[in-house]
Amino acid sequence: MSVKSGVKRFIGVGEQAEYLCAECANAENFKHCYWCDDCFVAADANCYWSIAGMLEIKREPKEFHFTRREIHLDLLNGRTLLDLEPLKNHPTDAILFTDDGGLWRVNLQNGESVQVATLPAEQIHPTGAITLKISPDNQFLAITSLLYRHADEGSSNKGLVLDLSSGEILMQLDAGDYHMEEADFPVAFSEHDGKTLLVCATDWNQLDIFDPRTGECLTPRHSDKPPEHDEDATFMSEWSGALAISPNGQRIATIGWVWHPVGVAYSWDLQHWLNHNPWEPDIGESKVMYASWDYFWSAPFFWIDEDRICIWGCQDLHTDYDVPLASAAIFDVKSGDQIKWFAGPTINAFYYDQYLFSTTEKGDAITIWDLESGALLYEFPCDLPVNYLPGSREFVCNEGDGVLALYGWSL
Structure with a gap:
């Protein structure tokens, strides 16, 4: 019997699943045919299965304690909160961005706020998906706006880097328009020898490291081809997505995508990239792949x-x-x-x-x-958080009308 594809349906008990041919899986009155019962073992090893059903969730109840407090922010009267990012190693303060282009530093204990800057819509589109990133020393902010529209209406994914102490715009984040709207703008801050560095996309298939104070590129490529490498080798073939630096700053990871399209998760050695090989994200030996998914990379x-x-x-x-x-x-x-x-x-x-x-x-x-x-250890009823404050171990939920609810946890 030839092996054909079907549906692997998890039944909610451990990793147990039932294997169905497509006809049985779609039947109004569920049944198993001879192929389902007789050939699923061979088929599981030799053909593609659609995945369906429900996985069993392992539960080990553990006691956690949650507290709730509210804070009213006057600055949100007549404004809409678009994103919130906590300052690093700070228990109370965060940066907020509102729909009128306002950047604010806010104390989430007493509600006091200071406006850092006002960004015109032509620089950061407020109707796009806003993302804020703050440097480890709290000196710099990267803000990006991903505006996804139909192809003929012009999507965009661009941003700015600012000095948080002065509100001065230091750099423009722009990697062109070639399918950049398909993922978060690749940008992250790192530290090296006590100095803050910026990693960001400079083209759809190129990442570079900069000094955000001066805008100097620290990973220049002096040709279009890496030295001593395959003649077909060039810049990376992936569109990078969100970037994350490892805890000690040694490596950097992203989830991006490649044609046809496939999502890919990978990392590489950030320090080797900075100090030795400007082509490390492209063809470096430290590049390690983790997972891939068809048509998914978010x-x-x-x-x-x-x-x-x-x-x-x-x-x-x-x-x-x-x-x-x-x-x-x-x-x-x-x-x-x-x-x-x-x-x-x-994924929420x-x-x-x-x-x-x-x-x-x-x-x-x-x-x-x-x-x-x-x-699963514990569940606590609350709205979907806007972000998490590691300094105070609190989740921030936007209640509307200028009210933020903060849920703190402890053991």
């Missing part, structure tokens, strides 16, 4: 430590809807091997602070997960 991820990285959406659980079943996978940073995966965390929120924090599918509760066991 997975959130975070560094656990220098040796492990956690990525949302196990690649083996990719559905016909181009989004994996709710899950998380942990990878060995150096080898690229998947260490483990577990079911349950959603994906934060790390000792535990993995996510939300329910409906986004009406915070969920807490143990990374070692993959178990």
